Amino acid sequence: MAQPSSSSAMTSSPLRGTKRKADEMIAPRRIRALHEDVVNKIAAGEIIVAPVHALKELIENAVDAGSTSLEILVKDGGLKLLQITDNGCGIDKDDMVILCERFTTSKLKSFEDLTSIGTYGFRGEALASISHIAHLTVTTKTAESSCAWKAQYAGGKLAPLKPGQNAEPKACAGRQGTQITVEDLFYNVPTRRRAFRSASEEYSKIAEQVGKYAVHCKGVAFSCKKHGEAGAGIAVPATATVRDRIRMVHNSAIANELIAFEVANEQYGFKADGLVSNANYSGKRTTLLLFINHRSVESSAIKRAVEQTYSMFLPKGGKPFVYLSLEIDPARVDVNVHPTKREVNFLNEDEIVELICGEVRTRLGSVDTSRTFMTQSLLGGGKTPSISKVTTLPEDSDSTPLPTSKRPSTAKAGTQKLYENNLVRTDAKSRKITAMLPQAHHPSSPSREPTSDGMQYEYTDKEATTCRLTTIKELRASVREEMHNELSDVYSNHTFIGIVDERRRVVAMQGGVRLFLVDYGLVAAEYFYQLGLTDFGNFGCIRFATPLALRELLEIGVAQARALEAANDSGFVDWDEVVPAVEQQLLSRRAMLAEYFALEISEEGEVLTLPLLLKGYMPSLGKLPNFLLRLGPHVDWDDEKACFQSFLRELASFYVPEALPAPLIEGEEDEDVKNRRIEIGWAVENVLFPAFKSRLVSTRSLLKGTIEVANLKGLYRVFERC
Structure with missing residues (x-):
């Protein structure tokens, strides 16, 4: 008997798992209930x-x-x-x-x-x-x-x-x-x-x-x-404390380095407590024991926030141990979102996580006075550098560190050799290259830091408001979607080196074994925009002792714009109509500006307050006329989302440190410019870049402003060939 061809066999009896084509469907399949089993x-x-x-x-x-x-x-x-x-x-x-x-x-x-x-x-x-x-x-x-x-x-x-x-x-x-x-x-x-x-x-x-x-x-x-x-x-045993339970389940190395914390907030209806490792402990991976209303759950958002918090205290690659018990009002929690109840949803997640991480950050900072580091002692005689463990003391401590000969040695015969091309500087307070150069050309040296930002701070009892605007949440989500993981790791673990060019707003920073040149104007613009989204509706206020006339500020802005227009040989704007149009635009939206952006303008047209985004840093008031003038044509007042986005971009641009001309010969530079140069240099190093390290979400847009100029391993390969 003749054997059927493979094609006919396939047609008459389809193989199990073979997808049926549309032309093979002779009639629609009947819908029937699945068997109970x-x-x-x-x-x-x-x-x-x-x-x-x-x-x-x-x-x-x-x-x-x-x-x-x-x-x-x-x-x-x-x-x-x-x-x-x-x-x-x-x-x-x-x-x-x-x-x-x-x-x-x-x-x-x-x-x-x-x-x-x-x-x-x-x-x-x-x-x-x-x-x-x-x-x-x-x-x-x-x-x-x-x-x-x-x-x-x-x-x-x-x-x-x-x-x-x-x-x-x-x-x-x-x-x-x-x-x-x-x-x-x-x-x-x-x-x-x-x-x-x-x-x-x-x-x-x-x-x-x-x-x-x-x-x-x-x-x-x-x-x-x-x-x-x-x-x-x-x-x-049943009588064991939480710390002893961690010791029995994990190990004593973790239990000995734990600090307790506790935080509660009635507005968000939660309280949290737990034990977290201090800066002396550093694991290979994050251990997060998270319980929400006593239920063991997982949360990538909380884990990511905790790791970001610890990045300021642990060496690169180091991970913490965290036990966190979070109790939230059951009415604010939905536990019925996952078949195994492994995940839960709760209201005000971002705000609660930020409060918890803030408390952890505070506790770490307050107890981190005896942190141990592995340090390298460079001795004469051409011997291999020895590794010893020392204890760092607070800067204001009267104690003196142990002599080198009495420090507890941890070097062993089998210790792996640390090659020079893997050694990196991790202490941002160590001597920088700018300290070796003449101070006249580098006024941002710590010895010439300003004593104050010129502001007197007052604290009020105003409670933070919860932002429930969908448009703001969408803008926050768009920032998270643009996050660049590798760049985020560089900024969250960087070491500031110094300002390279004040005119172009370029600084040098170290990320691991790599050296970068960074456009800090571009980075500051993105940071202040993100800060505006995060603190939306909860800004502080810069209150003027003497209110400023809005019309006069706008006229100054127009004069500056006219001068720029003349320099560019362009004349397409009727400047006589600009001032009243922008003034009317801002006065008609006084309530919204005051509620959302802390920009208060009186009915008489006087500017009373400006939003305060970052404590310890004062934007240049010389940019205020141009900032107010741009709020007219450069803000989309007709669409809510576009309005918030464009306004916060303009506010961020106002807060970006201004570019300064190249320093002149000592004694010939204007005193105000010289003082401002010192203020900006100090603020960039001691305020802005520490803030970038803790809160900046590095987006893809920052790639064009971050350029790698050297790699330690690559340099070693070059010099090895010489």
């Missing part, structure tokens, strides 16, 4: 992705039951056996019939209860999901019961413990509490089971999850061990 397995796959997720659900149920002791037993990474025993309130025998049915729970009665949820579990899906993909056995005893009851479940229903028996729970001996045994996880989902690479990897994930709850759940004892081993991998 398929539905349940799909749902189980969303809740229980790995053994660690099953254990997380069981731990949360045990803690909800009021347990003070949890014992966990694991075999083959939880795939063969996962058992948890607690001493909680137990489960009533009458409830065991529906224990593993979907959406059966004792913690939720109506949908409105979700707004005040105060327990870990609430949807009643955990045990149901486990029973569909594993062999589940529950043994439980309540305080009122004279004996324990044991039941087995399959597919959400009671199943016989042995073939031929009925499925009803059986009486047995047992202590108060509940023991849940999960065997052969994913036995009926072979593709999921084959996806796990090794039992040891799954156990490490389980140990990490148990460790998180062991740290957070005060008053609860935890024990976790592998099946067949005598000792427990994790053992934490």
Whole structure:
């Protein structure tokens, strides 16, 4: 018999997994309901992705039951056996019939209860999901019961413990509490089971999850061990403090370097406390134990903000340890956004994160008086530099550092040699190249820093307002979308070197082993624009002792613009109509300018206040007439989003340090210009660039203003050939 061709065979019997083409669809497929078993397995796959997720659900149920002791037993990474025993309130025998049915729970009665949820579990899906993909056995005893009851479940229903028996729970001996045994996880989902690479990897994930709850759940004892081993991998007594729990779960090196913090805010309805590592500890990766309303969750936004905060205190590549417990008004939190409740949404996330990071930053700064560094001692005789560990002291301390001979040495015979092409300067306070040059040509030297920015600061009781404008949120999001990761790392870890060209507004800064020339005017413009978005509606005020006449300022701006127009041989503007038009534009929007931008103009046309964006830095008031004049034609007053964006861009341009002419021969330069040169030089080094380091989101637009001019490793390769 002739064999059919491959093409005919394919047509008559399509291979499994082959996509059907449109011309092969003879008729539309009928829509039918999935079988209940398929539905349940799909749902189980969303809740229980790995053994660690099953254990997380069981731990949360045990803690909800009021347990003070949890014992966990694991075999083959939880795939063969996962058992948890607690001493909680137990489960009533009458409830065991529906224990593993979907959406059966004792913690939720109506949908409105979700707004005040105060327990870990609430949807009643955990045990149901486990029973569909594993062999589940529950043994439980309540305080009122004279004996324990044991039941087995399959597919959400009671199943016989042995073939031929009925499925009803059986009486047995047992202590108060509940023991849940999960065997052969994913036995009926072979593709999921084959996806796990090794039992040891799954156990490490389980140990990490148990460790998180062991740290957070005060008053609860935890024990976790592998099946067949005598000792427990994790053992934490109920009486241990949080610091001791971290010591037992992690190590003493972390526990010894922790500082406590606490912050609360009634406006945003939250309070937070925790333990964070100080500057002496530096790990290879960030360890973040985050609990929101006592639920272990993950948050990339919080993790990113914490790492940004620590970038000012740790060496490049160093990561912190953070335990953070955040309690938020349940009405402000939506915990029902992820099947495994791994993520939550809450109101005022940006504001809350900023307050927490601000408190952490304050605590780190206040205790960082004994930070240890690895320093290089350059000794004579051509010997290899030795490495020693010293303690840095506060600048105002009367103590003297230990002599070199008495410093505790950490050098070992097997210590890896540090090559010169990998050594970088990390202390921004060390001597700079500008200190070696004549001060007449480099007035920004620290010895000539200004004593004040010329302002007297007063603090008011005005509470910060929450910006709920969609347009501002969209503008903030657009900044985050334009973020350049590599450039952000350079600016957040840079070391300022000095001003190179004041006329072109160029400075030199070091990023790791690379040297950059930076257009600080361009960077300042982006920074002040972002600052305007972040502090929108909450600006401080620069209040004039004597109000300034708006019309006179506009006339000065017109005179400056006319002079510039004459120099450029252009004459397309009717300047006689500009002043009244711009004046009317600003006066008609006085209320909005005062509320959103802290720019107060009286009904009589007097400028009372200007927005204060950065404490310690005063913009040049010589730019004020041009700034006010540009608010007329260069701000889109008809569209809300465009208005806010263009206004903040103009405000940022006003705040950018002005370009100064090249310094003249000493004694021939105007005194005001010379003083302003000193002020700008000091502010760029001590105010602006530290602010860039802590708060700037480096966008792609800054690439054209940041040029790499040298690379230490590249220079070494060049000189090695010489």
